[in-house]
Amino acid sequence: MEPDHYHEPVLLNETTGFLLEKANQDIAIKSNYISSKGFKRVFVDCTLGGGGYTRKILELTGNDTAVIAIDRDKFAIEYSRQVLSKYSSRIIFLQRNFSEISSIVHDAGFEKIDGITMDLGLSTYQLNHEEGFSYQRNTELDMRADKTQKLNAKDVLNTYSERELEEIFRKFGELKYSRHIAKEIVNSRKSRKLETTFDLVEIASQKIPPRYLNSDLAKIFQAVRIEVNNELKNLEKVLNDSIELLNDGSRIAAVSYHSLEDRIVKNIYRSSKKLKVLTKKPVLPGAEEVEKNVRSRSAKLRAAEKSSEIILSKNKYKDKILR
Numbered sequence: 072m073e074p075d076h077y078h079e080p081v082l083l084n085e086t087t088g089f090l091l092e093k094a095n096q097d098i099a100i101k102s103n104y105i106s107s108k109g110f111k112r113v114f115v116d117c118t119l120g121g122g123g124y125t126r127k128i129l130e131l132t133g134n135d136t137a138v139i140a141i142d143r144d145k146f147a148i149e150y151s152r153q154v155l156s157k158y159s160s161r162i163i164f165l166q167r168n169f170s171e172i173s174s175i176v177h178d179a180g181f182e183k184i185d186g187i188t189m190d191l192g193l194s195t196y197q198l199n200h201e202e203g204f205s206y207q208r209n210t211e212l213d214m215r216a217d218k219t220q221k222l223n224a225k226d227v228l229n230t231y232s233e234r235e236l237e238e239i240f241r242k243f244g245e246l247k248y249s250r251h252i253a254k255e256i257v258n259s260r261k262s263r264k265l266e267t268t269f270d271l272v273e274i275a276s277q278k279i280p281p282r283y284l285n286s287d288l289a290k291i292f293q294a295v296r297i298e299v300n301n302e303l304k305n306l307e308k309v310l311n312d313s314i315e316l317l318n319d320g321s322r323i324a325a326v327s328y329h330s331l332e333d334r335i336v337k338n339i340y341r342s343s344k345k346l347k348v349l350t351k352k353p354v355l356p357g358a359e360e361v362e363k364n365v366r367s368r369s370a371k372l373r374a375a376e377k378s379s380e381i382i383l384s385k386n387k388y389k390d391k392i393l394r
């Protein structure tokens with residue numbers, strides 16, 4: 072596959088810019104400091120995908136800088152290993168879940184990190200080539216980013232109770248017809264189990280008015296995908312653990328693609344007494360990027376900096392976390 076077809080990175084300069092702007096100032100101060108494994112700095116790319124962010128970080132830094140590159144999808148690791156081979160001595164590739172960030176960093180031989188990025192959601196490759204993610208292609212209802220995991224979309228749709236399904240559609244899809252869709256799925260599976268993405272599309276189509284169909288199908292698929300991959304809990308965990316791992320003055324930059332993710336990022340940044348928020352409003356892609364890459368249209372970037380000062384005025388956000 073051609074490098075450009077795996078995934079077109081979104082908000083690439085903005086995201087890596089946040090990370091490196093500060094880190095490049097600090098490196099002058101740390102000129103005699105060796106962090107670990109001979110590197111002065113280490114960044115973590117939690118969502119390697121096609122390697123766009125990792126490549127940019129490596130391009131803009133020197134041999135004193137390493138990247139721990141994580142993805143739970145083995146295809147992302149295999150692909151990026153190839154296209155980033157010229158940087159191999161500076162990358163630690165790991166097929167892991169980013170929710171295990173603390174042990175990942177420590178196992179890689181580092182105590183603290185100098186910056187962390189995450190670019191949430193799916194890669195174009197996953198949408199176009201892996202099974203279950205897209206409602207526009209008829210494939211098996213899988214939706215696992217990590218194929219060694221047991222739970223898949225078929226299990227969710229064929230074994231969860233009507234109430235559990237309704238809750239998933241409501242909470243993770245913010246879907247208006249949650250109850251109707253859940254009921255129709257449970258009715259339908261009495262005569263025939265759901266096997267393919269088009270089985271789910273067919274059931275949903277019976278309950279959703281045609282003009283809402285595309286946007287609601289996207290929500291239904293999003294909801295099941297979040298459940299299968301435990302996406303929101305993983306995000307809460309990686310954000311909270313990352314704050315502890317960052318060196319003072321280092322930054323975190325997260326790109327999200329729907330309001331549930333964005334809310335989690337925003338609230339965790341705001342409520343942490345150790346973070347100074349750098350983006351009062353999220354950074355959005357410009358018209359040119361959206362025109363070139365339609366998948367970027369819902370992206371929101373939020374960045375923050377670890378601060379050694381205790382930030383007391385943030386208490387008012389404490390109770391709002393993760394509601």
Ligand SMILES: C[S@@+](CC[C@H](N)C(=O)[O-])C[C@H]1O[C@@H](n2cnc3c(N)ncnc32)[C@H](O)[C@@H]1O
Pocket residue numbers: 078079080081117118119120121122123124125141142143144147167168169170190191192193194216305
């Ligand atoms: C939007 S893509 C990242 C694209 C990347 N920034 C680039 O430039 O090519 C998101 C990636 O995050 C990975 N991912 C999502 N959740 C993950 C998790 N909990 N742990 C590790 N990787 C995850 C997906 O498998 C996918 O490859």
